[in-house]
Amino acid sequence: MGHTGAAEDTAASDHASDPTPGSIRPGGRTxxxxxxxxxxAGDLLAEYGFAALxxxxxxxxxxxxxxxxxxxxxxPAGLVADLLVDMAETSLPHSDTGSLRGDLLxxxxxxxxxxxxxxxxxxxxxxxxxxxxxxxxxxALRAFYDTRLAEWSPCVEAAVARGEVPPGTDPRAVLxxxxxxxxxxxxxxxxxxxxxxxxTAATAAALAAEQGVFISGPARSTR
Amino acid sequence: MGHTGAAEDTAASDHASDPTPGSIRPGGRTxxxxxxxxxxAGDLLAEYGFAALxxxxxxxxxxxxxxxxxxxxxxPAGLVADLLVDMAETSLPHSDTGSLRGDLLxxxxxxxxxxxxxxxxxxxxxxxxxxxxxxxxxxALRAFYDTRLAEWSPCVEAAVARGEVPPGTDPRAVLxxxxxxxxxxxxxxxxxxxxxxxxTAATAAALAAEQGVFISGPARSTR
Numbered sequence: 001m002g003h004t005g006a007a008e009d010t011a012a013s014d015h016a017s018d019p020t021p022g023s024i025r026p027g028g029r030t031x032x033x034x035x036x037x038x039x040x041a042g043d044l045l046a047e048y049g050f051a052a053l054x055x056x057x058x059x060x061x062x063x064x065x066x067x068x069x070x071x072x073x074x075x076p077a078g079l080v081a082d083l084l085v086d087m088a089e090t091s092l093p094h095s096d097t098g099s100l101r102g103d104l105l106x107x108x109x110x111x112x113x114x115x116x117x118x119x120x121x122x123x124x125x126x127x128x129x130x131x132x133x134x135x136x137x138x139x140a141l142r143a144f145y146d147t148r149l150a151e152w153s154p155c156v157e158a159a160v161a162r163g164e165v166p167p168g169t170d171p172r173a174v175l176x177x178x179x180x181x182x183x184x185x186x187x188x189x190x191x192x193x194x195x196x197x198x199x200t201a202a203t204a205a206a207l208a209a210e211q212g213v214f215i216s217g218p219a220r221s222t223r
Numbered sequence: 224m225g226h227t228g229a230a231e232d233t234a235a236s237d238h239a240s241d242p243t244p245g246s247i248r249p250g251g252r253t254x255x256x257x258x259x260x261x262x263x264a265g266d267l268l269a270e271y272g273f274a275a276l277x278x279x280x281x282x283x284x285x286x287x288x289x290x291x292x293x294x295x296x297x298x299p300a301g302l303v304a305d306l307l308v309d310m311a312e313t314s315l316p317h318s319d320t321g322s323l324r325g326d327l328l329x330x331x332x333x334x335x336x337x338x339x340x341x342x343x344x345x346x347x348x349x350x351x352x353x354x355x356x357x358x359x360x361x362x363a364l365r366a367f368y369d370t371r372l373a374e375w376s377p378c379v380e381a382a383v384a385r386g387e388v389p390p391g392t393d394p395r396a397v398l399x400x401x402x403x404x405x406x407x408x409x410x411x412x413x414x415x416x417x418x419x420x421x422x423t424a425a426t427a428a429a430l431a432a433e434q435g436v437f438i439s440g441p442a443r444s445t446r
Contacts, residue, residue, distance in 0.1 A: 049356035129352035133272035142413035184403035190365035204431035
């Protein structure tokens with residue numbers, strides 16, 4: 001997502017990357033404004049955290065009028081919520097390596113790469129912090145994970161069809177089991193989110209899935 | 224940890240639960256002040272989150288002089304750090320049920336109970352939020368988990384001695400695997416931290432441990 005330098009309201013209209021005022025752009029001005037605002041909000045969140053997120057500062061950095069930002073996003077939680085909608089829309093499609101172990105390793109690598117990326121890792125921590133104290137941000141975060149987990153569910157469904165895991169295995173539970181140890185390292189224990197952690201998370205989740213631990217409902221096996 | 228109503232400096236000394244000024248209490252006045260301040264800080268954190276934590280408000284609620292609180296804890300992160308030291312000191316001893324599965328289930332139940340407790344669950348979320356943006360709080364949180372994980376390590380060591388899991392199994396990795404899915408639910412997916420989640424977390428971790436997934440170092444099995 002590049003910074004388009006979208007200008008509106010009181011912001012300067014002579015930005016270098018926008019030399020032709022009034023020219024038609026994909027998505028139009030509204031989409032350009034949203035892109036610039038969400039990029040600025042994400043940058044500021046990653047840099048200073050949720051408690052310091054200020055709509056006027058976001059507007060200034062995005063080169064968008066303050067009134068536009070206040071009217072459309074209302075408050076910091078509104079920005080976080082829309083940022084999560086945008087992040088869910090741009091998430092990567094699921095892998096299809098031909099085996100559950102391969103797919104879960106690909107998923108674990110993707111999560112690990114996101115959490116260890118300098119900007120993305122800090123951004124996720126800031127958003128999760130926001131969700132601990134704000135219901136709007138919390139609901140948006142749940143919706144983001146719903147999208148992410150649903151996107152990768154076909155990997156588990158295919159594993160059921162191939163007979164790698166028992167029927168009734170819950171895709172959301174399997175995929176949550178892959179992500180959880182990596183988030184725990186990032187947010188709680190402080191242990192590194194490295195290749196060993198990624199590989200262990202995928203292997204442990206696959207093993208448990210194969211042995212029926214993630215069958216939903218009361219028929220779950222404990223062995 | 225009960226509220227002792229410890230009074231100091233400018234605070235009122237006629238609190239109902241402290242009818243005998245100057246009487247000797249276990250731990251003395253310094254310990255009583257600390258207990259009252261940490262109880263107040265924990266209550267305010269659970270109620271309003273880290274961003275709203277104010278030392279003057281903590282002092283007022285603890286009935287302790289403001290100058291004492293500022294001098295001893297300096298800032299909100301200092302309070303969070305000392306609260307975590309106190310929480311680590313009061314954590315429960317590890318179980319010894321005779322099997323790794325039983326011990327991990329006991330551990331998962333303890334973590335689940337903490338995270339779903341009205342006050343404790345909110346307190347943990349507030350502390351984790353603090354740790355995402357403050358290095359002092361983050362270091363204190365790591366130290367807290369170090370203590371907790373070390374306290375339960377003997378369960379895994381006993382399982383190695385009993386031959387339930389292979390030699391070289393890393394206790395910290397096993398215990399992290401039990402906690403991680405529960406924290407992921409609390410902080411990310413929003414899925415309930417219920418008995419099914421607790422039981423699944425313990426079973427999945429035990430299974431993976433039994434199959435050598437948590438052997439530390441390069442000799443780790445992937446099956």
